[in-house]
Amino acid sequence: MKSLLMIPGPTPCPDRVLRALSQPMINHRGPEYMALQRELIAGLKRVFRTEHDVLIFPASGTGGLEAAVANTLSPGDPVLAVTVGAFGERFAEIAEAFGADVRRLAFDWGQAADPGRVGEALAERPARSLLLTHNETSTGILNDLPALARVGREHGALVLVDSISGMIAADLQADAWDLDVVVAGSQKAWMIPPGLTFVSIRPRAWEAHQQARMARFYFDFTRMKRSMERDQTPYTPALPQLFGLRESLAMLQEEGLEASFRRHARLAGAVRRGAAALGLPLFADPAHASPALTAVGAPAGIDLRELRRRLREQHGVVIAGGQGAYQDRLFRIGHLGYVAESDIVATLAALERSLIGMGWGAEPGAAVAAAERALAEAEADA
Amino acid sequence: MKSLLMIPGPTPCPDRVLRALSQPMINHRGPEYMALQRELIAGLKRVFRTEHDVLIFPASGTGGLEAAVANTLSPGDPVLAVTVGAFGERFAEIAEAFGADVRRLAFDWGQAADPGRVGEALAERPARSLLLTHNETSTGILNDLPALARVGREHGALVLVDSISGMIAADLQADAWDLDVVVAGSQKAWMIPPGLTFVSIRPRAWEAHQQARMARFYFDFTRMKRSMERDQTPYTPALPQLFGLRESLAMLQEEGLEASFRRHARLAGAVRRGAAALGLPLFADPAHASPALTAVGAPAGIDLRELRRRLREQHGVVIAGGQGAYQDRLFRIGHLGYVAESDIVATLAALERSLIGMGWGAEPGAAVAAAERALAEAEADA
Numbered sequence: 001m002k003s004l005l006m007i008p009g010p011t012p013c014p015d016r017v018l019r020a021l022s023q024p025m026i027n028h029r030g031p032e033y034m035a036l037q038r039e040l041i042a043g044l045k046r047v048f049r050t051e052h053d054v055l056i057f058p059a060s061g062t063g064g065l066e067a068a069v070a071n072t073l074s075p076g077d078p079v080l081a082v083t084v085g086a087f088g089e090r091f092a093e094i095a096e097a098f099g100a101d102v103r104r105l106a107f108d109w110g111q112a113a114d115p116g117r118v119g120e121a122l123a124e125r126p127a128r129s130l131l132l133t134h135n136e137t138s139t140g141i142l143n144d145l146p147a148l149a150r151v152g153r154e155h156g157a158l159v160l161v162d163s164i165s166g167m168i169a170a171d172l173q174a175d176a177w178d179l180d181v182v183v184a185g186s187q188k189a190w191m192i193p194p195g196l197t198f199v200s201i202r203p204r205a206w207e208a209h210q211q212a213r214m215a216r217f218y219f220d221f222t223r224m225k226r227s228m229e230r231d232q233t234p235y236t237p238a239l240p241q242l243f244g245l246r247e248s249l250a251m252l253q254e255e256g257l258e259a260s261f262r263r264h265a266r267l268a269g270a271v272r273r274g275a276a277a278l279g280l281p282l283f284a285d286p287a288h289a290s291p292a293l294t295a296v297g298a299p300a301g302i303d304l305r306e307l308r309r310r311l312r313e314q315h316g317v318v319i320a321g322g323q324g325a326y327q328d329r330l331f332r333i334g335h336l337g338y339v340a341e342s343d344i345v346a347t348l349a350a351l352e353r354s355l356i357g358m359g360w361g362a363e364p365g366a367a368v369a370a371a372e373r374a375l376a377e378a379e380a381d382a
Numbered sequence: 383m384k385s386l387l388m389i390p391g392p393t394p395c396p397d398r399v400l401r402a403l404s405q406p407m408i409n410h411r412g413p414e415y416m417a418l419q420r421e422l423i424a425g426l427k428r429v430f431r432t433e434h435d436v437l438i439f440p441a442s443g444t445g446g447l448e449a450a451v452a453n454t455l456s457p458g459d460p461v462l463a464v465t466v467g468a469f470g471e472r473f474a475e476i477a478e479a480f481g482a483d484v485r486r487l488a489f490d491w492g493q494a495a496d497p498g499r500v501g502e503a504l505a506e507r508p509a510r511s512l513l514l515t516h517n518e519t520s521t522g523i524l525n526d527l528p529a530l531a532r533v534g535r536e537h538g539a540l541v542l543v544d545s546i547s548g549m550i551a552a553d554l555q556a557d558a559w560d561l562d563v564v565v566a567g568s569q570k571a572w573m574i575p576p577g578l579t580f581v582s583i584r585p586r587a588w589e590a591h592q593q594a595r596m597a598r599f600y601f602d603f604t605r606m607k608r609s610m611e612r613d614q615t616p617y618t619p620a621l622p623q624l625f626g627l628r629e630s631l632a633m634l635q636e637e638g639l640e641a642s643f644r645r646h647a648r649l650a651g652a653v654r655r656g657a658a659a660l661g662l663p664l665f666a667d668p669a670h671a672s673p674a675l676t677a678v679g680a681p682a683g684i685d686l687r688e689l690r691r692r693l694r695e696q697h698g699v700v701i702a703g704g705q706g707a708y709q710d711r712l713f714r715i716g717h718l719g720y721v722a723e724s725d726i727v728a729t730l731a732a733l734e735r736s737l738i739g740m741g742w743g744a745e746p747g748a749a750v751a752a753a754e755r756a757l758a759e760a761e762a763d764a
Contacts, residue, residue, distance in 0.1 A: 003406075005406070005407055005408070005409065007409050007411075009618060010407040010408075010409075010410065010618060010621060011407065012406065012407060013406065013407055018404040018405075018406065019404060021403040021404050021622050022400040022401060022403050022404045023400075024385075024387070024394065024395065024400065025387055025392040025393065025394060025395055025569070025575060026387070026392075026700075027387065027389050027392075027700045027702070028392065028576075029389075029702065029703070030694070030700060058440075058441060058442050058445075058576065058577055059440060059441050059445070059600065060440050060600075060617040060618045060619075060620075061617065061618070062599075062600055062616070062617040063440075063441070063600045063617075066599050066600045070597070093599070094599045097597060097598065097599040097602075098597045098599070099597060185618070187407070187618050193407060193620065193621050193622045194410075194440065194618040194619060194620050194621055195440055195577050195620035195621075195622070195623065214597060215452070215479060215480045215481060215596060215597040216479065217444075217448050217475070217476045217479040217480070218441065218442075218444055218445045218448045218601075219600075220479075234444070235442040235443070235444040235445075236391060236392060236442045236443070236567070236569050236576040237442075237576060238442075238575065238576050238577035238620065238623075239392060239575050239576055239577075240403050240575045240577070240622050240623070241577065241620075241622070312412070318408075318409050318412060320409070320411065321411070
């Protein structure tokens with residue numbers, strides 16, 4: 001069956017990217033590779049909005065989070081981990097695994113982090129680093145990153161940011177917002193397959209790196225930077241994803257980052273309005289709803305596993321379940337990356353058909369109609 | 383220009399593999415992925431010749447080496463690193479970076495490791511782990527892995543093996559040879575692009591893992607195994623390379639591992655005979671010459687950068703330089719993975735034409751003729 005992949009990563013890849021993956025291998029020490037890497041780093045800097053370093057590691061985003069921690073901290077360093085869901089928790093676990101003295105400031109799932117409370121926590125116990133999640137993939141929350149980062153800087157903490165599912169769907173400005181380290185993952189709004197993580201590093205993070213004694217080799221910033229300065233890598237790079245990145249950077253340039261943010265916000269709004277029209281409970285605080293994905297709670301009496309099965313098997317629409325304790329209490333619709341209005345409409349139509357088939361009282365077309373109105377309003381506002 | 387990639391990795395990919403890379407993304411938590419991963423793990427176990435665990439990490443082979451070390455050792459543990467080139471040295475550096483007390487037993491570049499001397503070194507100072515290189519990519523040496531591993535076991539050391547450029551080109555039997563951890567890399571004889579490392583783990587390594595206190599998260603064996611037992615992964619897998627792996631495992635099954643070893647030995651022999659017919663100095667001890675690549679020393683008066691440039695720009699044949707101190711004193715021809723006689727003949731023809739063009743006294747056709755004779759003899763022997 002024709003399938004529509006509407007999960008918060010891996011996201012659908014444009015044909016142009018998929019075709020690029022199939023290019024024959026090249027010598028990663030030769031002139032063709034060197035020119036490619038130079039071009040990619042320049043493109044990444046434009047997307048991160050930084051004039052400082054961006055490194056590429058052949059790994060998933062989790063590897064980038066490990067790199068952020070292990071390169072800037074020493075065992076025993078006090079860290080404040082601000083968590084609003086499963087990925088904030090993962091960031092904290094990584095810091096613990098490498099020996100940091102981690103204190104968590106956890107907000108309820110579905111809520112955003114409160115900068116005021118972060119400031120209080122940092123005043124109570126100073127931290128060497130503040131771990132922040134830009135967009136929490138498990139709950140569909142977009143944190144107020146500039147405000148949180150400002151609080152961290154005011155208290156002298158190094159600001160390490162997980163923006164794996166945030167960047168490109170939402171605005172992020174590494175230099176203007178003074179973000180010391182930012183981590184991204186290829187399989188999200190970048191529109192390329194999993195296998196690469198991108199890490200931006202500003203001067204204060206490099207200073208911290210000089211003193212940082214956590215164990216590292218594969219993810220070592222110095223080794224990677226030294227190689228990249230010579231247009232090389234310290235070990236073999238993941239060529240297919242790099243070929244894909246060239247295409248996706250070109251597409252991002254064609255669309256423009258601001259246009260991408262607006263598109264994501266518009267599609268996210270349509271999904272929320274469509275879900276609400278079906279009487280479904282939106283999980284995330286609407287004031288901080290993510291432009292990248294929408295988490296929806298279980299409607300009374302509806303089995304979410306069965307709902308997802310129907311969507312997949314009867315309508316070819318693949319959505320995600322919840323994570324951790326919310327595994328069967330939430331479903332999540334991804335709308336980041338290479339996603340258009342047509343995908344949103346098709347997903348909402350499949351959702352309402354599946355729900356009606358399961359006995360949920362809703363009018364056929366209600367969700368789609370609400371989404372169409374939301375899209376029209378967003379156009380009128382633009 | 384049509385290009386022939388004859389470096390020791392990344393290696394050329396079969397069309398069937400390249401096409402598989404372009405498959406649209408799928409849900410890595412869904413039934414299709416779960417079935418794929420089960421199939422891949424079963425196939426990997428056949429190639430590693432093990433009934434125990436094989437894990438897949440989305441990373442380069444260097445990441446697999448880090449995993450081998452960080453999962454089985456604690457800071458301060460005594461380690462003996464047997465080095466015969468740049469990659470043995472890298473393995474030792476990783477162990478040092480994670481706090482092991484590393485002693486090196488270094489053999490001259492171009493020589494194989496002597497099991498007797500390894501035994502003496504282990505008798506002199508017992509080691510918790512013995513780090514071994516199966517096939518040294520920087521020099522073209524194939525170590526006597528079963529003999530070296532036996533010595534390690536006799537002295538009670540855990541045997542950690544880098545077989546990144548060895549497996550499939552050369553025989554390796556994880557269970558029969560009692561190899562505690564073996565690390566492989568996708569971009570070598572596996573015929574798929576870089577981006578995956580495979581790690582086999584036998585029961586003694588799992589026991590050591592229980593006590594191992596080195597820092598790890600991304601490469602943690604327990605986290606990966608627990609996920610893989612449920613046909614899942616702890617973070618997003620590198621899907622294109624996994625799609626490619628399915629094809630390459632099928633091709634390996636069609637050819638047969640024994641046939642693959644014979645093919646690699648035959649092609650390697652032809653390269654050595656061809657190079658010798660040109661009067662070029664073979665770098666590696668002929669008794670331990672690698673079936674995966676051949677390193678050749680600089681002929682008197684020939685600039686190797688210029689030689690490689692001519693091969694690439696005039697004949698479309700891409701070969702590698704040397705590594706470390708041998709960067710411009712060696713060139714290396716890769717003949718592992720998806721390589722056939724036709725590639726060897728074309729490479730040798732380009733080599734002799736380039737050398738003759740640079741004033742080296744050789745007869746046109748001499749290298750190709752010698753290679754043809756070697757291939758014919760190998761066929762007659764078979």
